[in-house]
Amino acid sequence: MSTPLHFQLEKTLPGADGLPRARAGRLTLKGAKDQNHEILTPMFMPVGTVGSVKGVTPEELRLMGAQIILGNTYHLYLRPGHQLVEKLGELHQFMNWDGPILTDSGGFQVFSLSGLNKIDDEGVTFQSHIDGSSHRFTPELSMEIQRALGSDIVMAFDECPPYPATEEQVRAAMRRTVRWAERGLNTPLKSHQARFGIVQGGLYEHLRNESAKDITALPFDGYAIGGLSIGETPDLMQQMCAHTAPLLPQDKPRYLMGVGRPEDLVECVRAGIDLFDCVMPTRNARNGQLFTSQGKINIKNRRYAEDAGPLDPNCRCETCRKYSRAYLRHLFVCGELLSARLNTIHNLSYYLSLMQEMRSAILENRFDDWAKSFYTKRAGEPKND
């Protein structure tokens, strides 16, 4: 395999609107050592912000069915520094994960996490959220950092305007994102690294149209939808995703950034998305909010204090096989380290199984039935959890 990325669509289902929508595919990444990593889509990418998926090991990620994880350029640039990571064998070796890694561009964190930031056409000057020190990202530097990290999929550096934003702000950010995408493409990467462009345009359909046209005209290996799930309602997010997905090439992978709740994954797979990432399963795990086939559970709830049953009777993860709700509640209430870990294993397993179920349903041409059953099972969700 000489190209860094190969994407083979295995099945595409028509949506209610007659457009080609939900897809199952096979994404192959060359890998730094020609491993030919295979990712079966649709797929969810656990977030390994600063070089670890919080609380779990690479071996556990494999056992849960993770096929690709995400690393954050902003965080890794600040700590421990991309040059140090490169010196220590790039991100794969540094964190002992031999599967594929997608790195974001740093753009989203620069805008959302850092202190004062100042954007101009050349780049963004920002203050570290850790120590307030001043830094500057340009589209070129974002590529250089991701090159040093050695990730398998490199994201273009984009400007993600806040929500809400005026049409003028969104248009300006969207057009700058196109120019930055072009500059990024002119910055060399390692031969195994694939590149994804990012469509912006906020909640304005005509801006999404324009952005998709401009970005897909550039020779990326895949395309992402950015600028969603930043404060708008889930309905609006899903609508905008459904509007944008068909604007992206059929034969390239599509990645919806930063989404979302289980029902968001279902609706956006239905709309034609292949890849997702979100901190929700990992962050909520640490807060005791657990996703199950029957809906959400807040494990600190007193109702679970004497509950000897498994978290989710339909789940085969380590947590559900070995521990009771009562024990998980106890660990959470006591603030035990094991709580975050066992909860994370469950939530990620739930997300990854959900993707696997959707993939099978698509391949077997029964996605709508599957989705109905998904919602029916959740109807009994405890209301005050």
Place this chain on the structure above:
Amino acid sequence: MSTPLHFQLEKTLPGADGLPRARAGRLTLKGAKDQNHEILTPMFMPVGTVGSVKGVTPEELRLMGAQIILGNTYHLYLRPGHQLVEKLGELHQFMNWDGPILTDSGGFQVFSLSGLNKIDDEGVTFQSHIDGSSHRFTPELSMEIQRALGSDIVMAFDECPPYPATEEQVRAAMRRTVRWAERGLNTPLKSHQARFGIVQGGLYEHLRNESAKDITALPFDGYAIGGLSIGETPDLMQQMCAHTAPLLPQDKPRYLMGVGRPEDLVECVRAGIDLFDCVMPTRNARNGQLFTSQGKINIKNRRYAEDAGPLDPNCRCETCRKYSRAYLRHLFVCGELLSARLNTIHNLSYYLSLMQEMRSAILENRFDDWAKSFYTKRAGEPKND
């Protein structure tokens, strides 16, 4: 096996004083399901305070070589409550650890952790360190709690005077401990539960003599040395341990409570101790202080920032096999959950390997040589770590 505990001495080495000292043994515990758990001594017991050894799973404990763990009666009584634990299948099933468990009596925590406590001949009234609520422990209640928890070794309820304490205080506590031990023996346990008595007497040799005489006159399955490692110097602790160990029966297991640093384990095994417990390997792991064959390492030290080598080149634990010092430092500096976990795996592995090495050295009659080599290797310990 009808008795709850059987102890077979495999080898005893004479000390420099000509007394029988360092021992290797085989401790068999009947187990609630007649499993006949075998513990090869000398052995270290990881501390699972509130129903989990902080940050690690039972499977990991097994992989590290743990053969028995400790649970804290005081903590489990407060949360989640011993009756609930019993209802959920006792402590073994609750925490999914099928190996043996020793529970302490709650005495030490009542005196050291809780707020105001008031001791009388009947028992101790104390305030919970969690919510200030008032509780009362008696020797009988301590047995009832440990019976409910279903541990394999039950400790007598003792009074542990603070350090420093006057001879009069220590004598009073020591004599009360004997009366409480007798009352505990009159409280029934489950048939698989063995009982250990505790020798007190502070740093007064004649009180240790008196306590050992009185406690070993009672029909316990094993004997512990309590009231050490509570503020006195390590030298004094080791001296008092060496004084007390030969006062305990040769044919019963000997347990030194709450000790200690690696060098303390070496010296107290040399003195004739079989069992140890201490929070040091787990607590220090969370603080980034790691034990290695070459001495202590403070992993946050900048000198490790670019160190691609393993934590301890002589260690075969998961952490040392898979991760670099640079990565471990990065995780610690970023406060990642994985830091505490990987550090804990290493520190416990180090402690458990140390015990295994000492056991082999005793069996092969080369303990003094082994101990010399232990100290020589550590001579190069970084001084400012």
